[in-house]
Amino acid sequence: MVGITSYGAYIPRYRIDRGRIYKAMGWLNPATYMPGEKAVANFDEDSVSMGVAAGIDCLTGMDRKEIDALFFATTTSPYKERQSAGIIATAFDLRPDIRTADFTDSVKTGTTALLSAYDAVKAGSAKNVIVCAADCRVGKAGSSQEEIFGDGAASIMIGDSGVIASLEGSYSVSYDFVDHWRADGEIFDHQWEDRFIRDIGYNRFIIEAISGLAKKCKLDVKDIAKVAYPCLYAGDHKGIGKKLGLDPAQVQDPMLNNVGYTGTSNPLMLLVGALEDAKAGDNIVVVSFGNGSDALLFKVTDEIEKVKGNRRGIKKHLAAKRELTSYEKMISFRNLIPVEKGIRGEVIPPTALSELWRSRRQVLGLCGSKCKVCGTPQYPVQKICVKPDCGAIDQMEDYLFADKRGHLFTYTGDMLAFSMNPPAIYGIVDFEGGGRYWFDMTDVDQESVKVDMPVEMSFRKKYIDAKSGIHGYFWKAIPVIG
C-alpha cells in the first residue's frame, strides 16, 4: 500500500483583515471588496521558509534519515537557478544521497509533486518522499489578488509503511489555459477576466477532473467523505459542489475567509485540513487547479489515529494568530514599496558561498556538535569542547538544534538595528538538553517577550543581498506555537 504517511502545514502568524486592505486601496477598484482575513507571511518569510515550517510539522516523529526524496512545489521560488528543494533538504538535515526537485510554474504542481512522489514509491525507487508546497504570491495595490491571495504551506509524506491514507487513484487534465500568467522576471500575475476564469476554468476543469476520477475509480460522489478543491471565488466554490451533487458537509472549507488563496500549497493545505477530521475508511478527494487539474482519491486507514492530534496542521496554526494592523506593513514586508532603511540598513556584507558550503549543515540545518566526552551540546560546531573543565579535542558528534526547544535567557528590542518589523528583537537561547547561542527573534513583539519564555526555532530569511542575488537563510527563535 502506498500513500500518505504523515502530514503537516504552516500558516504564518500574521493575519490582516481584508477591510484594512480595502480601506487603503478600495478607492481604486471599489468592486474588489471581500470579507474575512488573510494570512500574511512575515517580512522574513517566503515560500522556502514556509515550506520548511510545514515540512518540520510533517516530520514530527518521523526518521529524517529514512527520507529518499524531497519535492517542493511553488510558483514563488526565491531563485530562478538554485534549487529550493535543495535548500529545504539541507534545512531538514536530510541525507545527501536523495533526489530533490522543484515543481513549479503552475499553481497546480502541488498535486503533481504528490503524484510524482507516489509514482516513485510505487515504482520502488524511493521508500519515503516528502512533498512540501508553499506560495507567497502578491497582488498589485488595489487588485483583487491583493485581497484574495494568502500565504501558506503544506507538507505530505508519501511512503509504503504506516500509511494513513492510501492513494486509490488519480485523474489529471492538462490544458494550456491562460487565465493568469506571470512572465520571467515579473512580480505580479496578469489575469484575464473573471467570467472566463470562473466559467471555463474552475467550473469546467475541476468538475472534469473529479468526474473523470469518479468514473475511473468507480466511485459514487456520495461515498466521498470530503472533497477538497480550490477556487478563487467563494460563490463558484459553492456552485461547483452543487453541480457535482455534493452535500455542503462533503466540501472542505477552502479557507478563503481566514487564510486566502494560497496558490500551489492550497490543495495540499485543504487535504491536511480534511485529514485532521478524517476517520478510517473515509474517501478524500483532493483537486488542484492551474493549466488544468489533478484529482487524487485517498482512502483513510486506521493508522490515521497515530498521527491525528500530533501535528500542528491547519487547526493549530489557524489558532496561533496575530493581527497585522497595518496595510503599509503588509506591502513593506513584500518589498512592494521602497522604504527608508537608512545607511545602516543598506549595509549588506558579502556572502562567502564557499563558507556557506562548508558550514551548510550548521547554517541551514542548525546542526551543532555534542562532546562525546562530557555530553555538552554546543553551537556552532566546535573542535575543542567549550565546557571549561572538559576541553576535549575532536571528540564531537553531530547534534541537531533545529528541533530543540529552549528558553529565552535574555533579550532586547533594538531600534538602532534596521528591521522591517522594528524593533529588532534578539536574544540568547538556552536549549533544553544543553547548549546556548544568540539568535534573532521573530513573530514576537516587545510587549510579549519575556525572560525565560519558551521558544522554538524557525527557519527564516535572514537577508537579501539584491546586488549579488543572494537570499540568506538562517534560524530564528520564535514563541512556541500553540
Next chain:
Amino acid sequence: MADGIKDKVAIIGMGCTKFGERWEMGSEDLMVEAFQEAIEDAGIEKKDIQAAWFGSCFDDVNVGKAATPLSLALKLPFLPVTRVENFCATGSEALRGAAYAVASGAYDICLALGVEKLKDTGYGGLPEMSSAMGTKNRLIFPGITAPGGFAMMATRYFAKYGISPEEGKKILAKVSIKSHKNGVKNPKAHLRREITEEQVLKAPMIAWPLGLFDCCGVSDGSAAAIVCRADMAKNFRPDPVRIKAMQIAISSGEEMMYTDWDGTYVETATRCAARAYKEAGIKNPREEVSMMEVHDCFSITELVTYEDLQISPRGKAGDDVRDGFFDLDGKIPCQPDGGLKCFGHPIGATGLRMMYEVYKQLQGKAGERQIKDPKIGLTHNMGGFPAMNLISVSIAGL
C-alpha cells in the same frame, strides 16, 4: 619566574584631542594633534622615539589597514610601528604593546597612539558590524548592535535581582547624570551639558531597556602616550606616572555557548581585574583605588563594572550609585572626565583617553575636576559584547 610589569614602565607624556564631531579634521590631523601634545608634554623630540604602537579599529571608515597611516601622518623616520586592533579596547592595546616593549628591554622610549573617525559613516552609532565578524558569523549572528548587545545584560540584571524596568532605568539614569555633570567641566569632552533624570527617562528607546542617554556618544578623536623605562622617567619630568598593572582577558566562548554564565556580569572583567590587582599588589580595591575611568559605553556596562572590579558587591552597585560613591566628590570618583558618555567612543583612542585622565589626575593637573590627592588610578576598557568580549584593566600610580 615572570613578575609582571609593575613599576617597570612610566608614562612621561600624553596627548588627547578634543573629542567630537570633527567634520573639518581627518584622522591624520587628529593624530598629529594628539602626538604634538604628547611629545611637548614629555619634553622629547620625534627622534627620541624608538618604536610605536598604533591603534585603530574600523579601518574602512578610518585610515585603512596597517601601521603606515600613523607613520605617514607623523613622518616617523622608518621606525618599527605595529598596528593593533582589539575591538573597543584597541586604544588600551596600543598602550599595552608600547609598555611591554619597554618592559622587555627592547626599547627605552615608545609611542602609543590611537585614532578613530566614527563620524565618516553617515549614520549614528558604531559602524554596522556584520561584515567585521568574519564569513561564518556573518551567516549566523543576529542583527546585533552595540546597544542591543549590552541591553541584554540589563534585561538579565533586572531579572536576576528582581528590579522592575522602571526602577532599573532610574538607577542607570544616575550613572549617566553623574558623568554628564563631570563632562561639563572638561573642555575636551564632546557632550558638555548636564542632564536630568526626567530627560533620561523620557528619551527615545535605543535598545530596550536602554534609552538614548544610557548610550555613550559617537565621536572622532585621538589620544597618545609616550612611555619609557621607569628608571629614566624622572630625567624627563618630576611627576611621571608609573604603570602598576596592565592586563587583558578574552572570552573563551563559554559565556555564549555554555550555560553557566548568568549574564549579569562580565566574566572577562572579573578575571582581568583580579589579575590586575594582583599584579599591582592591591588587596582591597574599594579602599585602595582612588579613581576610575571605566568603559561606560552604556550605563548598564558601568553599573556592572563596579561589581566586576570588586568595588561594589554583586547586585549592590545600585546602592553605591544612589549614595554618590562614584561622584566626583565621592569615595571613588568614576569617569571624572565625563567618560565615554561625554567623550564618545572613537574606538582606537578611547583606552588612551582614559589613561590621559588618570595621568592628569595623578599629576594634579585636571583643572576644575581635580580629585583630591589621588594615588591609584584604574582604566577599564571593553571590546565586544558581554557574552563574547575582551577586557583591558590598567592600573597606574605616581
